[in-house]
Amino acid sequence: MPEKKTKYIFVTGGVVSALGKGIASSSLGILLKKRGFKVNMIKCDPYINVDPGTMNPFQHGEVFVLDDGSETDLDLGHYERFLDQSMTKNNNVTTGQVYHTVITRERRGDYLGATVQVIPHITEEIKSLIRRPAKDNPDTDVVIVEIGGTVGDIESQPFLEAIRQMALESDPENTLFIHLTLVPYIATAGEVKTKPTQHSVKALREIGIQPRILVCRTAKPLDEPIRNKIGLFCSVPAKHVISAVDVETIYEVPLKFHEEGLDRAVCDHLQLGNGEPDMSDWEEIIAKVKDPAHRLKIAICGKYVHLKDAYKSIIEAFIHAGVENNARVDLIWVSSEDIKKSGATKLLSDIDGLLIPGGFGERGVEGKIESIRFVRENKIPFLGICLGMQCAVIEYARNVCGLKDAHSYEFYAELKHPVIHLMADQEGVTNLGGTMRLGAYPAKLDPYSKSYRAYGCEDISERHRHRYEFNNAYRDLFADTTMKPVGVSPDGRLVEIVEVTDHPWFVGVQFHPELKSRPTRAHPLFRDFVAAAVIYHTGKKEADKSSDKNSDIQSRQNVS
Ligand code: GLN
Numbered sequence: 001m002p003e004k005k006t007k008y009i010f011v012t013g014g015v016v017s018a019l020g021k022g023i024a025s026s027s028l029g030i031l032l033k034k035r036g037f038k039v040n041m042i043k044c045d046p047y048i049n050v051d052p053g054t055m056n057p058f059q060h061g062e063v064f065v066l067d068d069g070s071e072t073d074l075d076l077g078h079y080e081r082f083l084d085q086s087m088t089k090n091n092n093v094t095t096g097q098v099y100h101t102v103i104t105r106e107r108r109g110d111y112l113g114a115t116v117q118v119i120p121h122i123t124e125e126i127k128s129l130i131r132r133p134a135k136d137n138p139d140t141d142v143v144i145v146e147i148g149g150t151v152g153d154i155e156s157q158p159f160l161e162a163i164r165q166m167a168l169e170s171d172p173e174n175t176l177f178i179h180l181t182l183v184p185y186i187a188t189a190g191e192v193k194t195k196p197t198q199h200s201v202k203a204l205r206e207i208g209i210q211p212r213i214l215v216c217r218t219a220k221p222l223d224e225p226i227r228n229k230i231g232l233f234c235s236v237p238a239k240h241v242i243s244a245v246d247v248e249t250i251y252e253v254p255l256k257f258h259e260e261g262l263d264r265a266v267c268d269h270l271q272l273g274n275g276e277p278d279m280s281d282w283e284e285i286i287a288k289v290k291d292p293a294h295r296l297k298i299a300i301c302g303k304y305v306h307l308k309d310a311y312k313s314i315i316e317a318f319i320h321a322g323v324e325n326n327a328r329v330d331l332i333w334v335s336s337e338d339i340k341k342s343g344a345t346k347l348l349s350d351i352d353g354l355l356i357p358g359g360f361g362e363r364g365v366e367g368k369i370e371s372i373r374f375v376r377e378n379k380i381p382f383l384g385i386c387l388g389m390q391c392a393v394i395e396y397a398r399n400v401c402g403l404k405d406a407h408s409y410e411f412y413a414e415l416k417h418p419v420i421h422l423m424a425d426q427e428g429v430t431n432l433g434g435t436m437r438l439g440a441y442p443a444k445l446d447p448y449s450k451s452y453r454a455y456g457c458e459d460i461s462e463r464h465r466h467r468y469e470f471n472n473a474y475r476d477l478f479a480d481t482t483m484k485p486v487g488v489s490p491d492g493r494l495v496e497i498v499e500v501t502d503h504p505w506f507v508g509v510q511f512h513p514e515l516k517s518r519p520t521r522a523h524p525l526f527r528d529f530v531a532a533a534v535i536y537h538t539g540k541k542e543a544d545k546s547s548d549k550n551s552d553i554q555s556r557q558n559v560s
Contacts, residue, residue, distance in 0.1 A: 008130070008145060040134065043075045051096070054432060057307065211234070221243040227239075289323060321523070352534075358385050365391060369398070380536060443488060
């Protein structure tokens with residue numbers, strides 16, 4: 001049998017950043033997967049960091065951690081969620097990794113005699129990293145390669161040169177360039193403008209890349225004359241000019257692309273045969289997202305609330321959990337520093353649940369602790385993630401166990417009560433890149449816990465990204481309280497989940513459940529957290545109704 005040839009789709013971006021290349025690539029990925037093809041995805045990040053693990057969330061947004069412990073770009077979260085497929089470190093390539101490998105080889109003497117250059121040494125390394133996933137899984141039909149940044153950026157040039165070479169080295173039906181661009185509507189002129197797209201395609205052609213399909217971000221669908229014009233100036237058939245209109249939920253994008261004929265055009269070019277994708281499960285999700293029975297308010301109290309990209313997977317996990325509970329979750333973003341200034345009672349008075357996300361550094365921690373006290377005492381559902389769980393332990397230690405100066409060793413080395421401390425194997429770690437407890441770890445659940453009820457099993461595996469842990473020196477002290485360690489590592493040494501038993505739903509987890517939530521399969525903890533918030537919300541409404549009734553009766557009695 002002749003060896004199967006994996007086909008490559010390269011997705012580039014033009015005009016401006018933040019057009020949603022990750023979502024566009026993932027949407028195409030799921031359409032091809034639903035057509036029956038084996039699809040994989042790669043994100044090429046042109047920055048010089050080896051991975052985004054050392055970057056500030058304000059710069060880069062969320063760091064998406066995989067099972068294998070790699071810290072990757074948040075687009076890998078979209079890939080996993082849209083394709084319902086787990087990624088590995090091979091799905092994210094950065095300039096930092098490429099140069100690191102090439103320079104290590106040079107020092108070893110592998111290139112002895114040669115001048116090491118961008119072309120061919122850097123580009124060869126990029127090509128081999130792009131080919132690696134299909135080499136490891138030879139039954140892969142299609143790999144979608146997303147090139148980060150915008151055409152014209154200095155950093156992305158070696159990547160563009162590498163994919164140009166890959167197209168040159170293969171048959172035309174085995175590679176395809178798709179360019180994602182912006183067609184803005186200019187209100188004063190009352191029309192859409194095609195010039196930015198023309199310029200950006202021109203920039204691609206100057207480096208030897210001719211896109212075959214243009215995906216145009218636009219407020220309204222592009223009409224035929226505009227598609228013809230873009231097609232003519234950019235040397236693309238008009239039917240390959242796809243309108244990517246703004247949609248209510250990102251999960252609609254694949255369906256819109258399908259209506260626009262994107263997957264058909266891709267399959268035609270790559271000679272991938274006929275057939276239609278069955279997207280019925282996605283249609284159901286969208287119907288539920290758009291028309292929910294309940295509406296809830298859940299507060300997220302964190303440090304990076306002005307930059308929603310820092311909490312991307314949490315936002316998506318709430319959408320998935322909403323679908324399973326027939327509810328829309330309106331997220332109330334509360335800066336933990338504001339809690340300290342204005343008080344939890346004022347800022348959190350009408351919420352149905354509180355989530356404290358992960359984070360690093362002491363800024364805002366006291367506000368988080370105060371807001372946890374508020375929901376614990378008022379029996380409002382709570383989910384604490386990583387630093388959120390650590391804050392819940394500190395709050396409980398201070399306000400219930402009476403350890404007034406309980407805190408985390410992350411913030412103060414000299415502490416009377418370091419209820420959160422450093423693991424022994426983290427002591428003395430000086431290199432900060434890739435050295436936390438990272439990736440999938442197993443845990444065992446107490447069968448009488450809410451977590452067990454959520455997961456429906458005793459053995460779980462979840463993704464971690466932290467250095468500090470629950471301090472076992474306090475296990476005995478907590479044993480006689482209502483805060484229980486209900487999830488522990490298989491050897492019992494690490495506390496992975498705590499719950500407060502005299503509360504309707506109070507769960508703190510040392511891992512990041514949001515990273516494993518999928519639109520067709522909400523994460524069990526998010527699902528049950530939202531379910532608890534629905535119950536809380538309904539109870540609150542009923543209490544309001546009966547107090548209205550009582551005050552009606554009272555005022556009638558006063559009148560008579
Ligand atoms: N800063 C904490 C730690 O390193 C929590 C990390 C997190 O929330 N991801 O342990």
